[in-house]
Structure formats: C-alpha cells, structure tokens
Amino acid sequence: MFLVKLSLKNLWRHKRRTLITAAIIAWAIFFYITFDSMLIGMNDMVFQNIIDYEYGHVQVANPNYWSEKEELPLENMINNNEKLNQKLREIEGYQDHAPQLNFQVRLNDGVNETPVMGRGIEPDKTFSVLNYEDYIVEGEMFQMGENKTVIGKRLAEIMKLELGDYITLLTRTENDTFNTIDAEISGLINTPNPNINQNIVFVPLDIAQDTLNVDNKVTHYIMRLNTQNFNNSIISNFQSELNDFNSNLSVYSWKDLDEVSITKAKQSGNALILIIVLTIAAIGIINIVILSALERMEEIGMMKALGLKEREIIFSFVLESTWIGLIGGTLGVILGAISVYLMSIYGLDFGAIMNMDISEYGIPIISTIYGGWNIGTFVYMFFFAIFGSMLASILPARWAAKKDPVQAIYRR
C-alpha cells in the first residue's frame, strides 16, 4: 500500500510533465474514438445509401446473371410474371419489391456520347423500395409507356443537358442488334448516392423491354424487408422457399456486396494507422519513466540500500505510469464521448471542410457524415490506455531498478 501511495504522490512531483504525457494519451484516444465514430457513421451512411438508393435489402436474380452482372448481360434474366411476384409477396419479412432491367447504353445528346447504365423501372414500385421520390430535384418521374427519361443531375451537368432536352440512348438488343430510345428528359435526380447521380439513366420498364426485345423479362428484383438487421436465417428461409418455386433464382443480401466488404477492410486499415498514433503515446510513457528514473537515481539507490527489492521498485514506477494511463484514458474517453455526441448531433460535412467530393474516392456519400457510437471502442481504448501505459513502462522501470545501488547513490 505504501508503494501505491508513493506512486500517487510521485505523479505530482512534475505536474506539467505528468499532465503533458496524460494529454498525449488522451489526445490519441480522443482521436481514435472520434475517427472510429466517423468510420462507423460513414459505414452506416454508405450502407444506408446502398440500401435506399441502389440495392434494397435483398435482390433476387439468376446466379448466372449475378456472376456477370457488371457486364450488364441480357442473358439469364427472370420472367416477370404474376406468379413469381405473388411468391415474393409471401416471403417472411416482405415489405415491397420492384423489378429492374439493367442494360448497356450509350447516351448521345446529338454532339457528345458517353457510356452509362440504362435501368428500366416501374416508377410506383421502385418508389416503394428505393427513396427516389424526394430526390427528383427538377421535373418529375415518367409514367410507364412514356418515351421519357430521368437522369442524374451530375450526369446532366457533365453532358450539359437540361430538363426537356431530348437524348438518344443507343443499346444492343437481346438478339445483339442495335436499337435506340429517343426520350425527353422529364426529371433530374440528385440522391445522396453519387453512383445514381452520374452513371444511370432511368427509363420506363416497358419501353426498355420493347427496345431490348426481351418480352416481359427483367434482370433482377430489388426488395425491401421489414428491417435491415435481418439475420442469415431469414435469407436461408427466403432462399429455400424460392428454390421450391424456381431453382434458378437466388437471393443476395446487401451485406454480401463487394462495397460492404471493401468498406469494412478500409476500417481495419485505418485502425492500423491509429494504432501507430497510440504507439506514439507509449513512447511518451517510456520517455517519462526514463526521465523520472534518471532524476530519482539517488532515491532509487537509497531505496535499494534500505532493502527494497527490485520488483518493488519496478512496481512503484509501473504503477506511476498506470496512473498516468488512467488519467489519460479517462480524459480521452470523456473528450471522445463529447466529440462523438457532437458528431452524432451536428455531423461533419467532409466535402465542405476539405473542399472536395469524397465520392471521387469511391465512397458513395455526398452529404454530412454523422458519428456513430461504439461502446466497445470506448471500453477497449480505456483499458488500452491503462494497460498500454503499464506495459510500456515495464522495461524502463526494470532498467532503473537494476541499477547498482552504489552507482545510483553516488550517481556514478
């Protein structure tokens, strides 16, 4: 107990040094927690954007189509019949679904031409699954059967197109012949998902089917379930029910998307960088223990002369560092909690702060990022500060305790 008391009193021997070291630890923890919160917020937003503006909760497609979907093939499509639609409505957790027909298209405005993705949709059904309705910033959504199109606002800016302009969509049919859709731009869409805003041209599903000569076929269905936190068993049940109906159909959860795993991998990478930051805090601890030991060399000698054992001297120094870790950890967690709270309320407009569009870096976000809470990070970082400080001090404390008592007393 006496060594505990001594270590506490030693903390205030050099208050400024103790506070600076604790502040370094606090800063590292605050930074980690804030960054982690931002990543969580970013992930949540990315995932929500994917669900709300592009993917839905699950998609149903032919596995052969799915494996080549990036190529936008007009093969292995699904016959959009009422029986299948009825079957989808009976699935556990069902909320809504909508058919989609993705196809390759070149957008021509009479002067310029650019490759984009054509997407045939049924507006009403699509609105029930994806949150497009509120993001048509100019004009309106077309109706089925109309030779009209809705394109992303960003795409319109790039192509210098306006509402009411006519565009030509050049595509290949299922029979590999060329065909075109001449359509008037009836609306411009600007969602929080930049992929929608600059890469996709929406047309009525029936017009797309006619043009592509695919009868009543669609490439896939998008579905919204009652919750996005569905578990694997719901997907398994869904899959087995669907297999009973049509063995050529598979269910794909948004959680299996490549973008989701890439985002998680990015988070791991960032954690590694932040661990390096925390290593700097550990160096601070090592530094303070060595400085303290050098300053207290005569005391260490005196303690050894009195018969204090090496392990007791090590314990005294290690305990002192542990208190610094505790102070730094507590401060860091408090500051981190304030930071996460503020970020969760007010958010962080990265684009405005850094004067850049982070969607250019492949992150489908264009709006403010709101911080997310992860209590595990708080607990982990708090104990990391304490045990990290403790571990970092062991070697220098051992070095101090092993000093020859005569050399220590007389500072030789």
Place this chain on the structure above:
Amino acid sequence: MALKPREVINKMSLLKLKDITKIYHQGEINVPALRGINLEIEKSEFTTVFGPSGSGKTTLLNVIGCLDKPTEGDIIFNDNNIADLSKKELSTIRRENIGFVFQSYNLIPVLTAYENVEFAIKILEHLSKNEIHEKVMHILDLVGLADLEDRMPNELSGGQKQRVAIARALVKEPKLVLADEPSANLDSKTSEDVLKVMLKMNDELHTTFLFSTHDPLVMDYAKREIELKDGLITKDERREEVNVFS
C-alpha cells in the same frame, strides 16, 4: 542537555572483515580501493573511519553495508559469512539489519518527515499500523522532530533533514547504522547537533554506528577511530570515554 556516557553493554562481535580486497576495473587498469582489510566491529560501538579522499572510506562502508561485494575476503556479519551471498540475499540483510545515513540525506521529496521514516519500517511488513505509528513517533521524538512530522523535506533545514535520515535509519532498529560523511553538507553547529543525536541513539538504543568522515569535529565524538590510507588501515584506536556532552 547533557547525556550520560555510554555503558558498555555487550562486547560481542557484530562484524568481522578478513583480508578484504576491493579492486575496481577501469578499462584495462585495476584500481585497488581496499587492500587486505582486517577489522572487527563490536556490538554498540560508535566508530569513525577517517582518511583523505580516495583512501577507501566509502568503499569500506559500501562493502560492510552489503551494497558492494568485495573482490576477495570474508565478511562475517552476525556470525554469517555474507561475502558470497546473492544480490537478493544481501538486499534482505540490508532490509532487516542495516540502516544508512547519506551525505545528501536522500529523502523522498514528495513524502513528509513522518512518511520518510515510515517508509523504512513499512517495507518490513510485519508490524501493525499502530505499532508502526508508535515507532515512527518515538524515533522522531528521540531525534527532536516530533513536532515537525508533517513537514515536507523542502520545509526542513539541512540539520533537520539529516535528523530525519537518522530516524529513517534507526526506526527499524537495525544492528548496524552506516553513515557516509553525515556532516559533510552541514555547518559546524548543525554537525555537532546531528552527532549528538547519533551518539544519543547509540547510548539509548545501543545501536552500532560506523561512519566515515574527514571532519575533525566528528572524530572527537568517536569512541573508536580507524584511519585508512590507500586502502589500508593505518590506525585503529579506542577511547574509553568521550566528553562531548557538556
């Protein structure tokens, strides 16, 4: 206050040094600090070791205090040869049997006078809180610092600090107290006060004192004078009575 002359209560041997040699190696050069020292210290003796700088006084005290090991020779402490003991075993002997008083006091600046003394006895770990308190207050009272127990070292004079250091050395009732130039940083009046305290402890507690010095005033207080020159004992004299309390 005049003290009674010390009574000789026990003439049994506490410490015997047999042919003690200590050689320091500085690169390829061997520097002998002690060259075949033979010495016997009896219980409750009040002995000074004097001599010029570099004569081996501090080395002798370090070897006797188990802080340093001799290159050759035997040290019989309390009937046990301790010359070849491990660091850990020497640490235990220091903890239980030896008290130290250093020239620069070596008090812990963040602890009060009371806590600095308490520290030395707390590491023994076999006393209750009340026993520790009684012992610490008793020893502080003996060195005349009972009313300054809550002072921090920076609030004490040099003499008071050295008294705290003496109290710290004595509180665990060691068989031997070693003091390396205890008056070196003190003026003559304060030195005299400190020596009187040490002599009083020797008289009342019968603790054996061995201290190094080259201060003639300190030598006047010693019951036995040992002179060292170039690592050899050149003089060893006992005095029956020391009349310094008037």
